[in-house]
Amino acid sequence: MRRVAVIPGDGIGPEVIHAARRVLDAVSAGHGIELSYVEFDWSCRRYLEQGAMMPADGLDTLRRFDAILLGAVGWPDVADHVSLWGLLIPIRRAFRQYVNLRPIRVFDGVDSPLRDAGPVDLVVVRENVEGEYSEAGGRLNRGFPDELAIQEAIFTRAGVSRIVDYAFELAGTRRGYLTSATKSNGIVHTLPFWDEIVAERAAAFPAVRWDSEHIDALAAKFVLTPQRFDVVVASNLFGDILSDLAAAVAGSIGIAPSANLDPTRTHPSMFEPVHGSAPDIAGRGIANPVGAVWSAALMLDHLGHPAAAAALVAAIEHTLATPSTRTPDLGGTASTTEVTDALIAALEG
Incomplete structure (x- = not known):
């Protein structure tokens, strides 16, 4: 059993993290992987309500997990340096995540x-x-x-x-x-x-x-x-x-993943899509979940499940190939949910 701390964050963060968890559950079932999730409401909303992005013992809480899956942080009412230095950067430094890994590909079907x-x-x-x-x-x-x-x-x-x-x-x-x-x-x-x-x-x-x-x-x-x-x-x-x-x-920052890695595996590593919280499209159901799903694939690979990670990337390749399973930022017509459904269907097919 691998324990994953989930921080959906702000804006489209909860939407893409929900999608990533659905896809993770599907690939885990097919590869015999056991993941357990604990979700935390650490975000700019929490900062506005309580004066801090995360509680004082937040880092100690995260220390018990095998990995951290982060959606996005940032909101117009909170200065960027507050959200970054209140959550993201302390996690990176406390857990010695000295590698930020960002793979980039031009996929077939994406201009x-x-x-x-x-x-x-x-x-x-x-x-x-x-x-x-x-x-x-x-x-x-x-x-x-x-x-x-x-x-x-x-x-x-x-x-x-x-x-x-x-x-x-x-x-x-x-x-x-x-x-x-x-x-x-x-x-x-x-x-x-x-x-x-x-x-x-x-x-x-x-x-x-x-x-x-x-x-x-x-x-x-x-x-x-x-x-x-x-x-x-x-x-x-x-x-x-x-x-x-x-x-x-x-073609789009919406598909870009990243991994914040402690290669020694002494501490949990953190995985997050590169895109921001995109408050202008939050709640509209059109956020691109691919960056979060690809980040989840990087997490699986880091946790020792390369076959499952490869299956996720193959599903991404499949869904990006046609407009009907791409979100509007990539010239497609699909919603966040429809892309997520297509990714799961590709995994199960």
Whole structure:
């Protein structure tokens, strides 16, 4: 029995998590997997009602679970930094989820906004707990003409080495090609340090071909020749931006999954679709559940059920192939429920 903490969150989060749980139940029944769920109402609504995104003992509560399935957080009445630093980022850091894994594919039947995008199948490996998204810094002279803000990026040898090693190992299981995102021609301390460690760690993976690209040129190449990339490793900020860009190349951020991993498995890992809470479409029944379902597939794979994970991805491939089983963001006509039903039918067929 695997225990899964479920945090539906805000906006379309509850809708896509409900869909993901239905699909998870179907694939689990077919593969003899036992999952138990405990749902938590931690969200912006809770913040507005009680002054906190989650209770003071929230992290201790989550520690008892094997995995965390998250819908989305964010609401117009709550500042983004409040929702992120009140829930998502504390979970990532407390549980040492230093890998943010974001696979990207252009599926048959889904039009990329790019002309002749070709067979895009890449993974962005984002450093997830340090880098540019640190708490180091502050504000001074608030409200005065000389007000200032300082934000410091934190890059450690241990942190960079472990994310680079993970990316090289992953590339070795795929097409054997890694790209490192940098900007060492303009950021004179942290990114040259990053480059040095990438070169050092590369020596341990002689079978993997690798290169380094400046982030501005790399963003352009994601649009011009996305099919050339296999595994892309990047710092927290660069990985965040590149993965959303790549999801847009694939046709919709609504299908993009992510995994926040502690590869040591000492702590629970967390799985969430990349899309936000999308309050503008919440409650309309048209939210795309594929990102949440694909995230659930990543969860199953992490929990040691690769065959079930592959079956979920195959069901996604099947339903995305025709407009009648795609949501409107992908040019389809199906509702969230209809896509979910089609995914289950594909699994059971």
